[in-house]
Amino acid sequence: MKKFAVLLVVIAGVLWGVIGYFVRALQSQGLSSMQIVAIRMVVSAVLFSLYAMIFNRKLFKIKLRDLWCFLGTGVLSVATFSFCYFKAIELSSLSQASILLYTAPIFVMIFSVVLFKEKLTGVKVVSLILAFSGCMFVTGVLENGGEINAPAIVFGLLSGVCYALYSIFSRLALDRNYSPLTITLYTFIFAGIASLFVIDVKPVLAVMSNSAGDFIFCVLFAVLSCVLPYVTYTVGLKYVKPSTASIVASIEPVVATITGAILFDEAVQFPFGYIGIALVILSIVLINLKNNSKD
Helix, strand or coil: CHHHHHHHHHHHHHHHHCHHHHHHHHHCCCCCHHHHHHHHHHHHHHHHHHHHHHHCHHHHCCCHHHHHHHHHHHHHHHHHHHHHHHHHHHHCCHHHHHHHHCCHHHHHHHHHHHHCCCCCCHHHHHHHHHHHHHHHHHHCCCCCCCCCCHHHHHHHHHHHHHHHHHHHHHHHHHCCCCCHHHHHHHHHHHHHHHHHCCCCHHHHHHHHCCCHHHHHHHHHHHHHHHHHHHHHHHHHHCCCCHHHHHHHCCHHHHHHHHHHHHHHCCCCCCCHHHHHHHHHHHHHHHHHHHHHCCC
């Protein structure tokens, strides 16, 4: 599994990159950002809990003194990150929201140096610069003069901080010998509970029960944008450092930009957009080569 760790993180980034499609569709039905978060987290929590009850009930076993790790991944990170990111998508384009989100590797690197005493190597710094520069190019923010409204900037940056916290809290839970599946399970449970406390549930239930197609759409939203990517990312995080994983996951804004271009006519600028995609891929290759050299 160690050999595929970086690939697992890439898969997570790709799946997260299509979140915007689901968010836009649900927003068009009148749901707020937090109501969309609730659908994503509660459905994911139910599906994953059913899996655990049927196949591996040991996943529910945690120590009370470690509860703060899962409150961190679930409430402080995933629930809050999802709300801020969906709000940024509502206030700007998919590409602009994703570039603000991908300030996360900067925060992860800072947190990792302070908390885990990770070495700030030249390869990491170069990879981070390449990834962030690529994101800037691919989203067209530089070419457009960075025209993003203030609320979008605030929510986007907050999404980056909260996204970074997932890598940190997950790493702390992994260091306490919890499996990636246990971490993912409790992340969904606490994020789902937190989201239900702050929304009007009736519109959510109305959308999900509107038709079989709408219900399946919500389930797919949870599986593709939450269950699968968080499982693959957390498994990958078991074998690569948080700062490395956050850089590799920078493929997400590239996918988000391509999704916006194909589905919502948010065109990729030539040639800068394609240069940006190449820079992000180069950063992933560079950090991966460094990891393999240590094997």
